[in-house]
Amino acid sequence: MxxxxxxxxxxxxxxxxxxxxxxxxxxxxxxxxxxxxLRLTGDRxxxxxxxxxxxxxxxxxxxxxxDRERFRSWLFRIAVNLYRSDRRRLSPLAADAPExxxxxxPVSHSPSMPRETQLAIRTLILRLRPELREVILLHFFHGxxxxxxxxILDCPVSTxxxxxxxxxxxxxxxxxxxx
Amino acid sequence: MNCSDFKEWIxxxxxxxxxPEKKQEMESHESSCSTCRQALAEWRQMESLLRxxxxxxxxRRSFFLPVPxxxxxxxxxxxxxxxxxxxAAVTGCLLLLVLFRPAIHLDxxxxxxxxxxxxxxSAGTAAQPITQAQVQGWVQDALSQSVSQTSSxxxxxxxxxxxxxxxxxxxxxxxxxxxxQLLKENQLSLWQEVNQHGLYLQSxxxxxxxxxxLYPKEHSNQP
Numbered sequence: 335m336x337x338x339x340x341x342x343x344x345x346x347x348x349x350x351x352x353x354x355x356x357x358x359x360x361x362x363x364x365x366x367x368x369x370x371x372l373r374l375t376g377d378r379x380x381x382x383x384x385x386x387x388x389x390x391x392x393x394x395x396x397x398x399x400x401d402r403e404r405f406r407s408w409l410f411r412i413a414v415n416l417y418r419s420d421r422r423r424l425s426p427l428a429a430d431a432p433e434x435x436x437x438x439x440p441v442s443h444s445p446s447m448p449r450e451t452q453l454a455i456r457t458l459i460l461r462l463r464p465e466l467r468e469v470i471l472l473h474f475f476h477g478x479x480x481x482x483x484x485x486i487l488d489c490p491v492s493t494x495x496x497x498x499x500x501x502x503x504x505x506x507x508x509x510x511x512x513x
Numbered sequence: 514m515n516c517s518d519f520k521e522w523i524x525x526x527x528x529x530x531x532x533p534e535k536k537q538e539m540e541s542h543e544s545s546c547s548t549c550r551q552a553l554a555e556w557r558q559m560e561s562l563l564r565x566x567x568x569x570x571x572x573r574r575s576f577f578l579p580v581p582x583x584x585x586x587x588x589x590x591x592x593x594x595x596x597x598x599x600x601a602a603v604t605g606c607l608l609l610l611v612l613f614r615p616a617i618h619l620d621x622x623x624x625x626x627x628x629x630x631x632x633x634x635s636a637g638t639a640a641q642p643i644t645q646a647q648v649q650g651w652v653q654d655a656l657s658q659s660v661s662q663t664s665s666x667x668x669x670x671x672x673x674x675x676x677x678x679x680x681x682x683x684x685x686x687x688x689x690x691x692x693x694q695l696l697k698e699n700q701l702s703l704w705q706e707v708n709q710h711g712l713y714l715q716s717x718x719x720x721x722x723x724x725x726x727l728y729p730k731e732h733s734n735q736p
């Protein structure tokens with residue numbers, strides 16, 4: 335295995351029993367996946383636990399992956415499902431409620447934006463309903479295309495688009511209120 | 514393309530998912546509609562704002578899976594099995610020693626292991642070392658016993674018939690007397706041998722119940 339191998343090649347090597355190949359996939363995806371889960375949950379420890387669980391499940395169910403070129407989407411789908419079931423398990427009545435803001439510890443700082451504005455926008459994102467937040471994060475932060483998002487979130491592209499518009503409208507309104 | 518269609522395709526346009534034909538359609542509409550141009554600019558601005566509000570963080574730890582040890586070649590396999598077999602043999606020997614507690618004797622360079630001796634026997638030999646004086650006593654007892662047996666045998670013959678009633682009886686008495694004399698000489702030579710060589714006794718020698726084994730073979734065969 336080599337670093338220039340495609341995801342598909344690495345998946346095939348991992349299926350042959352090479353854990354190192356899977357670890358190379360982990361190395362490629364872990365920052366991406368961790369930050370997605372961090373923005374989704376707003377909690378670093380929770381994001382780490384979900385990330386670990388996602389990779390473990392991914393390895394254990396790797397042979398169920400049909401389209402091996404879509405490893406990343408498949409992995410994100412596992413992560414989203416884990417996040418959803420975790421929410422249902424932890425607070426069944428509040429499964430659709432916005433995430434509580436618990437971004438403790440050091441906050442990554444963007445030099446182009448004041449810290450207060452940053453925190454305000456993060457708070458607005460965390461206050462979105464989970465299904466809107468998922469779409470916003472996958473599309474704007476992680477650059478997934480609509481067909482990939484449809485696979486990850488298991489819903490049609492038209493629904494995703496309407497959710498995306500709705501989420502953007504809510505964020506715009508929130509920003510106007512703050513200004 | 515009208516304004517409604519344009520708005521619907523803005524996300525794909527920004528993320529670069531459009532076909533070249535669709536992109537061209539949007540560009541031609543955009544050039545003629547300032548509202549749609551404004552909508553596209555606002556969308557791009559929102560994307561930039563969101564992205565810069567929450568930059569990606571570095572990981573606090575990695576999520577690599579533990580790699581199992583590599584499959585070994587035949588040499589490593591043989592080495593592993595040889596090591597396991599050696600360990601099993603040593604463990605077996607130790608178990609035998611612990612379970613059966615054999616009596617181990619080292620006598621004049623000869624090692625003997627007895628798995629069927631009782632623990633009390635081995636404990637007895639260890640607790641009661643045999644001294645040279647004891648052996649001398651056993652030798653003396655045995656010789657006295659042998660002499661007395663020979664004398665009693667002579668006495669059994671003697672009372673039944675008068676002394677020197679015939680030439681045969683006289684010869685018989687003379688033979689017995691010669692045997693007694695021979696025994697006494699043997700006793701003397703044995704004493705000398707005992708005294709000369711000292712008969713160094715190991716603690717593993719058997720106790721008094723088996724004392725007759727201490728005789729040298731050439732003497733034990735004699736009456």
